[in-house]
Amino acid sequence: MTTTMPTAPAPAQPAHRGSAGGGLMRRLNFGTGVLAGVALAAVAWLLSHSLLDSAGTFFQDQVATITFIGWVVGFLLGIGAFNGPINWFRGRDLTHDDELYLAGKDLGPRRYWKFCTDHKVVGVQYFVMTMIVLFAGGVLAMLIRIQLARPGDHFVNPQIYNAFIGMHGILMIVGLIVAVSGPFGNFIMPIMIGARDMAFPRLNALSFWLLVAAAVPLLAVFAVGGISDGWSTYAPLSVQDHVGMDAFAVGVTTFIISTTIAGVNMVTTFITMRTKGMKLDRVPIFTWGVTTSAALGLYAMPFFAVALTLLLSDRALGTSFYLSFGGGTDWLWENLFWLMGHPEVYVILLPAVGAVLEIATVFARKPLFGYNVVVGGMIGIVGLSTIVWAHHMFTTGWAPALNGPFMLTTELISIPTGVVFLALLGTIWQGRLWTRLPLLYVFGFVWNFIIGGVTGIYLSDVPVDNQMHGTMFVVAHFHYVFVGSVLFGALGAVAFWFPKMTGKYLDERMGRVAFWLVFAGVQVTFISMFISGLMGMQRRVSSYAHAMATTNFISTIGAFVIMAGMIIEAYTIVTSWRSGREAGRNPWRSKTLEWQVPTPVPLENFEVPPVVTSDPYGYGEAAPPLEAPAGHPDATPVTVGAAAKEELQS
Amino acid sequence: MTLTDTPAPTPPSPEPPAARPIRWKEIVAVWLVLTAITVVGDLVVFPRVMPRSASTTMHLTIVTVVLFSVTAAPVGSLVYAGAVYALRHWRAGSGDEPPPEGPPYRKHNQLSIAWLSISAMLAVFLLVWGLGALAADNAVAQKATMTVDATGQQWLWTFHYPGTKVTTETPYLPVGRTVTFDVTSLDVTHSFWIVQMGAKIDANPGEVTTVSVTPTRIGDFDVRCAELCGLYHAFMTTQIHVVSASQYQSWLQTQELSA
Numbered sequence A: 001m002t003t004t005m006p007t008a009p010a011p012a013q014p015a016h017r018g019s020a021g022g023g024l025m026r027r028l029n030f031g032t033g034v035l036a037g038v039a040l041a042a043v044a045w046l047l048s049h050s051l052l053d054s055a056g057t058f059f060q061d062q063v064a065t066i067t068f069i070g071w072v073v074g075f076l077l078g079i080g081a082f083n084g085p086i087n088w089f090r091g092r093d094l095t096h097d098d099e100l101y102l103a104g105k106d107l108g109p110r111r112y113w114k115f116c117t118d119h120k121v122v123g124v125q126y127f128v129m130t131m132i133v134l135f136a137g138g139v140l141a142m143l144i145r146i147q148l149a150r151p152g153d154h155f156v157n158p159q160i161y162n163a164f165i166g167m168h169g170i171l172m173i174v175g176l177i178v179a180v181s182g183p184f185g186n187f188i189m190p191i192m193i194g195a196r197d198m199a200f201p202r203l204n205a206l207s208f209w210l211l212v213a214a215a216v217p218l219l220a221v222f223a224v225g226g227i228s229d230g231w232s233t234y235a236p237l238s239v240q241d242h243v244g245m246d247a248f249a250v251g252v253t254t255f256i257i258s259t260t261i262a263g264v265n266m267v268t269t270f271i272t273m274r275t276k277g278m279k280l281d282r283v284p285i286f287t288w289g290v291t292t293s294a295a296l297g298l299y300a301m302p303f304f305a306v307a308l309t310l311l312l313s314d315r316a317l318g319t320s321f322y323l324s325f326g327g328g329t330d331w332l333w334e335n336l337f338w339l340m341g342h343p344e345v346y347v348i349l350l351p352a353v354g355a356v357l358e359i360a361t362v363f364a365r366k367p368l369f370g371y372n373v374v375v376g377g378m379i380g381i382v383g384l385s386t387i388v389w390a391h392h393m394f395t396t397g398w399a400p401a402l403n404g405p406f407m408l409t410t411e412l413i414s415i416p417t418g419v420v421f422l423a424l425l426g427t428i429w430q431g432r433l434w435t436r437l438p439l440l441y442v443f444g445f446v447w448n449f450i451i452g453g454v455t456g457i458y459l460s461d462v463p464v465d466n467q468m469h470g471t472m473f474v475v476a477h478f479h480y481v482f483v484g485s486v487l488f489g490a491l492g493a494v495a496f497w498f499p500k501m502t503g504k505y506l507d508e509r510m511g512r513v514a515f516w517l518v519f520a521g522v523q524v525t526f527i528s529m530f531i532s533g534l535m536g537m538q539r540r541v542s543s544y545a546h547a548m549a550t551t552n553f554i555s556t557i558g559a560f561v562i563m564a565g566m567i568i569e570a571y572t573i574v575t576s577w578r579s580g581r582e583a584g585r586n587p588w589r590s591k592t593l594e595w596q597v598p599t600p601v602p603l604e605n606f607e608v609p610p611v612v613t614s615d616p617y618g619y620g621e622a623a624p625p626l627e628a629p630a631g632h633p634d635a636t637p638v639t640v641g642a643a644a645k646e647e648l649q650s
Numbered sequence B: 001m002t003l004t005d006t007p008a009p010t011p012p013s014p015e016p017p018a019a020r021p022i023r024w025k026e027i028v029a030v031w032l033v034l035t036a037i038t039v040v041g042d043l044v045v046f047p048r049v050m051p052r053s054a055s056t057t058m059h060l061t062i063v064t065v066v067l068f069s070v071t072a073a074p075v076g077s078l079v080y081a082g083a084v085y086a087l088r089h090w091r092a093g094s095g096d097e098p099p100p101e102g103p104p105y106r107k108h109n110q111l112s113i114a115w116l117s118i119s120a121m122l123a124v125f126l127l128v129w130g131l132g133a134l135a136a137d138n139a140v141a142q143k144a145t146m147t148v149d150a151t152g153q154q155w156l157w158t159f160h161y162p163g164t165k166v167t168t169e170t171p172y173l174p175v176g177r178t179v180t181f182d183v184t185s186l187d188v189t190h191s192f193w194i195v196q197m198g199a200k201i202d203a204n205p206g207e208v209t210t211v212s213v214t215p216t217r218i219g220d221f222d223v224r225c226a227e228l229c230g231l232y233h234a235f236m237t238t239q240i241h242v243v244s245a246s247q248y249q250s251w252l253q254t255q256e257l258s259a
């Protein structure tokens, strides 16, 4: 056996000593998690008040940090995230029954509120969570645009405005990091490679509930005074900030632990859980997008956790990592932040690129063009993106001698990125374009990503960056990448995989209305934002010179058009989910594995592990000879090789 | 992947789907039109919306922006022309049944190599130009004959003329003379930006950073803080007055006397 497969259906049962943890542990869910989280936070608050010196300089920050950590730990305990380890310490092990219970067997909709190890449940949980986070970030974007509709702080004061931009930034970053990998990396990817679950199902559940745990301190930031440093929270400004900054640091660090755990899980799943015959040049391109992104995140995200830990230490323990009068420097923060910050752009982008390429082959009815080149491009992006971070620091004065080298690496990265367009055009070329909703997003992606990419080239040029850095030009550029490209990839993925996740089509007509509103809104908002930036408007300002009033007003109108489109999209998702048109098993006649299993997907995906004899892109090609007769058409529509059957029987 | 989507596998079609003839003239025409529109747009829009240059640095920056835009125009337009052509000629239905499958193009080595070579050449061009512009910017510093200390703090800029007692929030500079700003901060990170001069450098607490410019015309120019520095970041602005050499001298003397 060359690949690890969960072949034995029933592992040897450990001696049955009552279901592990008895009835109590089975009763844990989101509600008990919240209760335990609040309780432990209260205990932490009381303890820190009674034990710490309330006259100390750092008292408030110490209390806030300990309290929010108390919430995170309490929530995870209360939802049952540590049931496995706790039982292990008590000398028990989970029985097969317990495992099935954890996977949500026979629990119905209740399993979505529980610590559930089924990757499909986790995928749906991520899907809903992503929508909530992006919606919260979107509301903040509207509040920002209301403020900027006219110059002169006419809506809120600068302190509230600064909280808006910081929270908008971090919520959108969190939402976009999980937007494609969370729902589809979890739900779809394991099935795509013929696995029955992720490599570490419990870690999978843990990564999702850590995200929920992180969301609470992040949203609590508003309640405890906001943050006034943007999501990049540059020190030393962030060292001086209110206790909102402590909530931010604990929340973001928790989120980074979540992405790290998820990243380990995805990479391991991709390496070890591929079914027989699923060679590295046969896996669907989407899985390459998710895996390269996860691997890059493993490298990049911990820098931010380190940076935030040092920040908390400066704030609550009186160290001076970032304080010049204590021997520290703001350049340390900037380096750590961008060592994360640039790769993170590609962590967000790569899964969306994978999804767009996957959609393009299905809806052009053609093989993916240049598979090897694309995979090479993705790996090249991962490698190069680790050595470009200081292009965000051209104007800091940190290392002027390195400006040239970092300009070189940044311009090199345009080569592997350009491969995406070659693959997309090559795949669409001579295609039989099936103009359904997902394909629309492919074309939208192409349009926006060209603009986002080209405007990035200006910023890679040091002298131009000296003018543009810190202006709305930069903001418009990365919104073309994040909204115009990543969000379009994500919405395309939603339209494409919705039938597999819910059994229903995403309503085509409403979906198109949403698409066109968002597409038009993006052009209006961000083209005019480019102009504001070129005219000299700094970013993160609550007011601006009168000369930029027109372009800002246009941006505000465009932003509301985007919001209208997104509300229609959300409405379409909810109504289609409840009462959409039945789609059946494989409405898109795709050749990837996830479409070959029944809908709804059975608990362990495949009754017998499939055996794969070619890549899933054989459109227009004579079907390869069957290796073995088809198994059970309904249960396992994928042809099962004789070898796998023998293995199962032995 | 061997599939049994339908109960019995469909027998392989004897002929692979045929490619359709391509009207290259149409693609080239769309490409040329899109390129022309973009180039004209670049030439018209950028110099108008960007601030009128007030330094040699800013002049080079505007030239670079226009040059990069004009270079990118045919590249982006090529992708768009291909996408437009595909949408115009290869749409094949939007019903519930998929169209027949297309011709199985999996790769085209020469095309991939050409694509990679052209993008590499473009990257090299950008890099060479960028290094040249960077060297030109750095050369400005060599020509500096005067220094001004610029200090940021929440939320104002103060300028000190070394060797004099002059300290002001609205500095004067003589036109045509290269000046180096020694920039620092008293509290958090700020960024010293003279909008019309294309010069920007962060003001870091505990460090001194420098930026040099040669003002090329007389006028009042905007200084804006370009790094979020707290509550009134948006209002951390001032003006630099570029005047003739004689006016500058008399301003300096008046300031000295009143200091």
Ligand SMILES: [Cu+2]
Residues within 6 Å of the ligand: A341, A342, A345, A388, A389, A391, A392
């Ligand atoms: Cu970057």
Ligand SMILES: [Cu+2]
Residues within 6 Å of the ligand: B152, B155, B189, B190, B191, B225, B226, B227, B228, B229, B233, B236
């Ligand atoms: Cu400032």
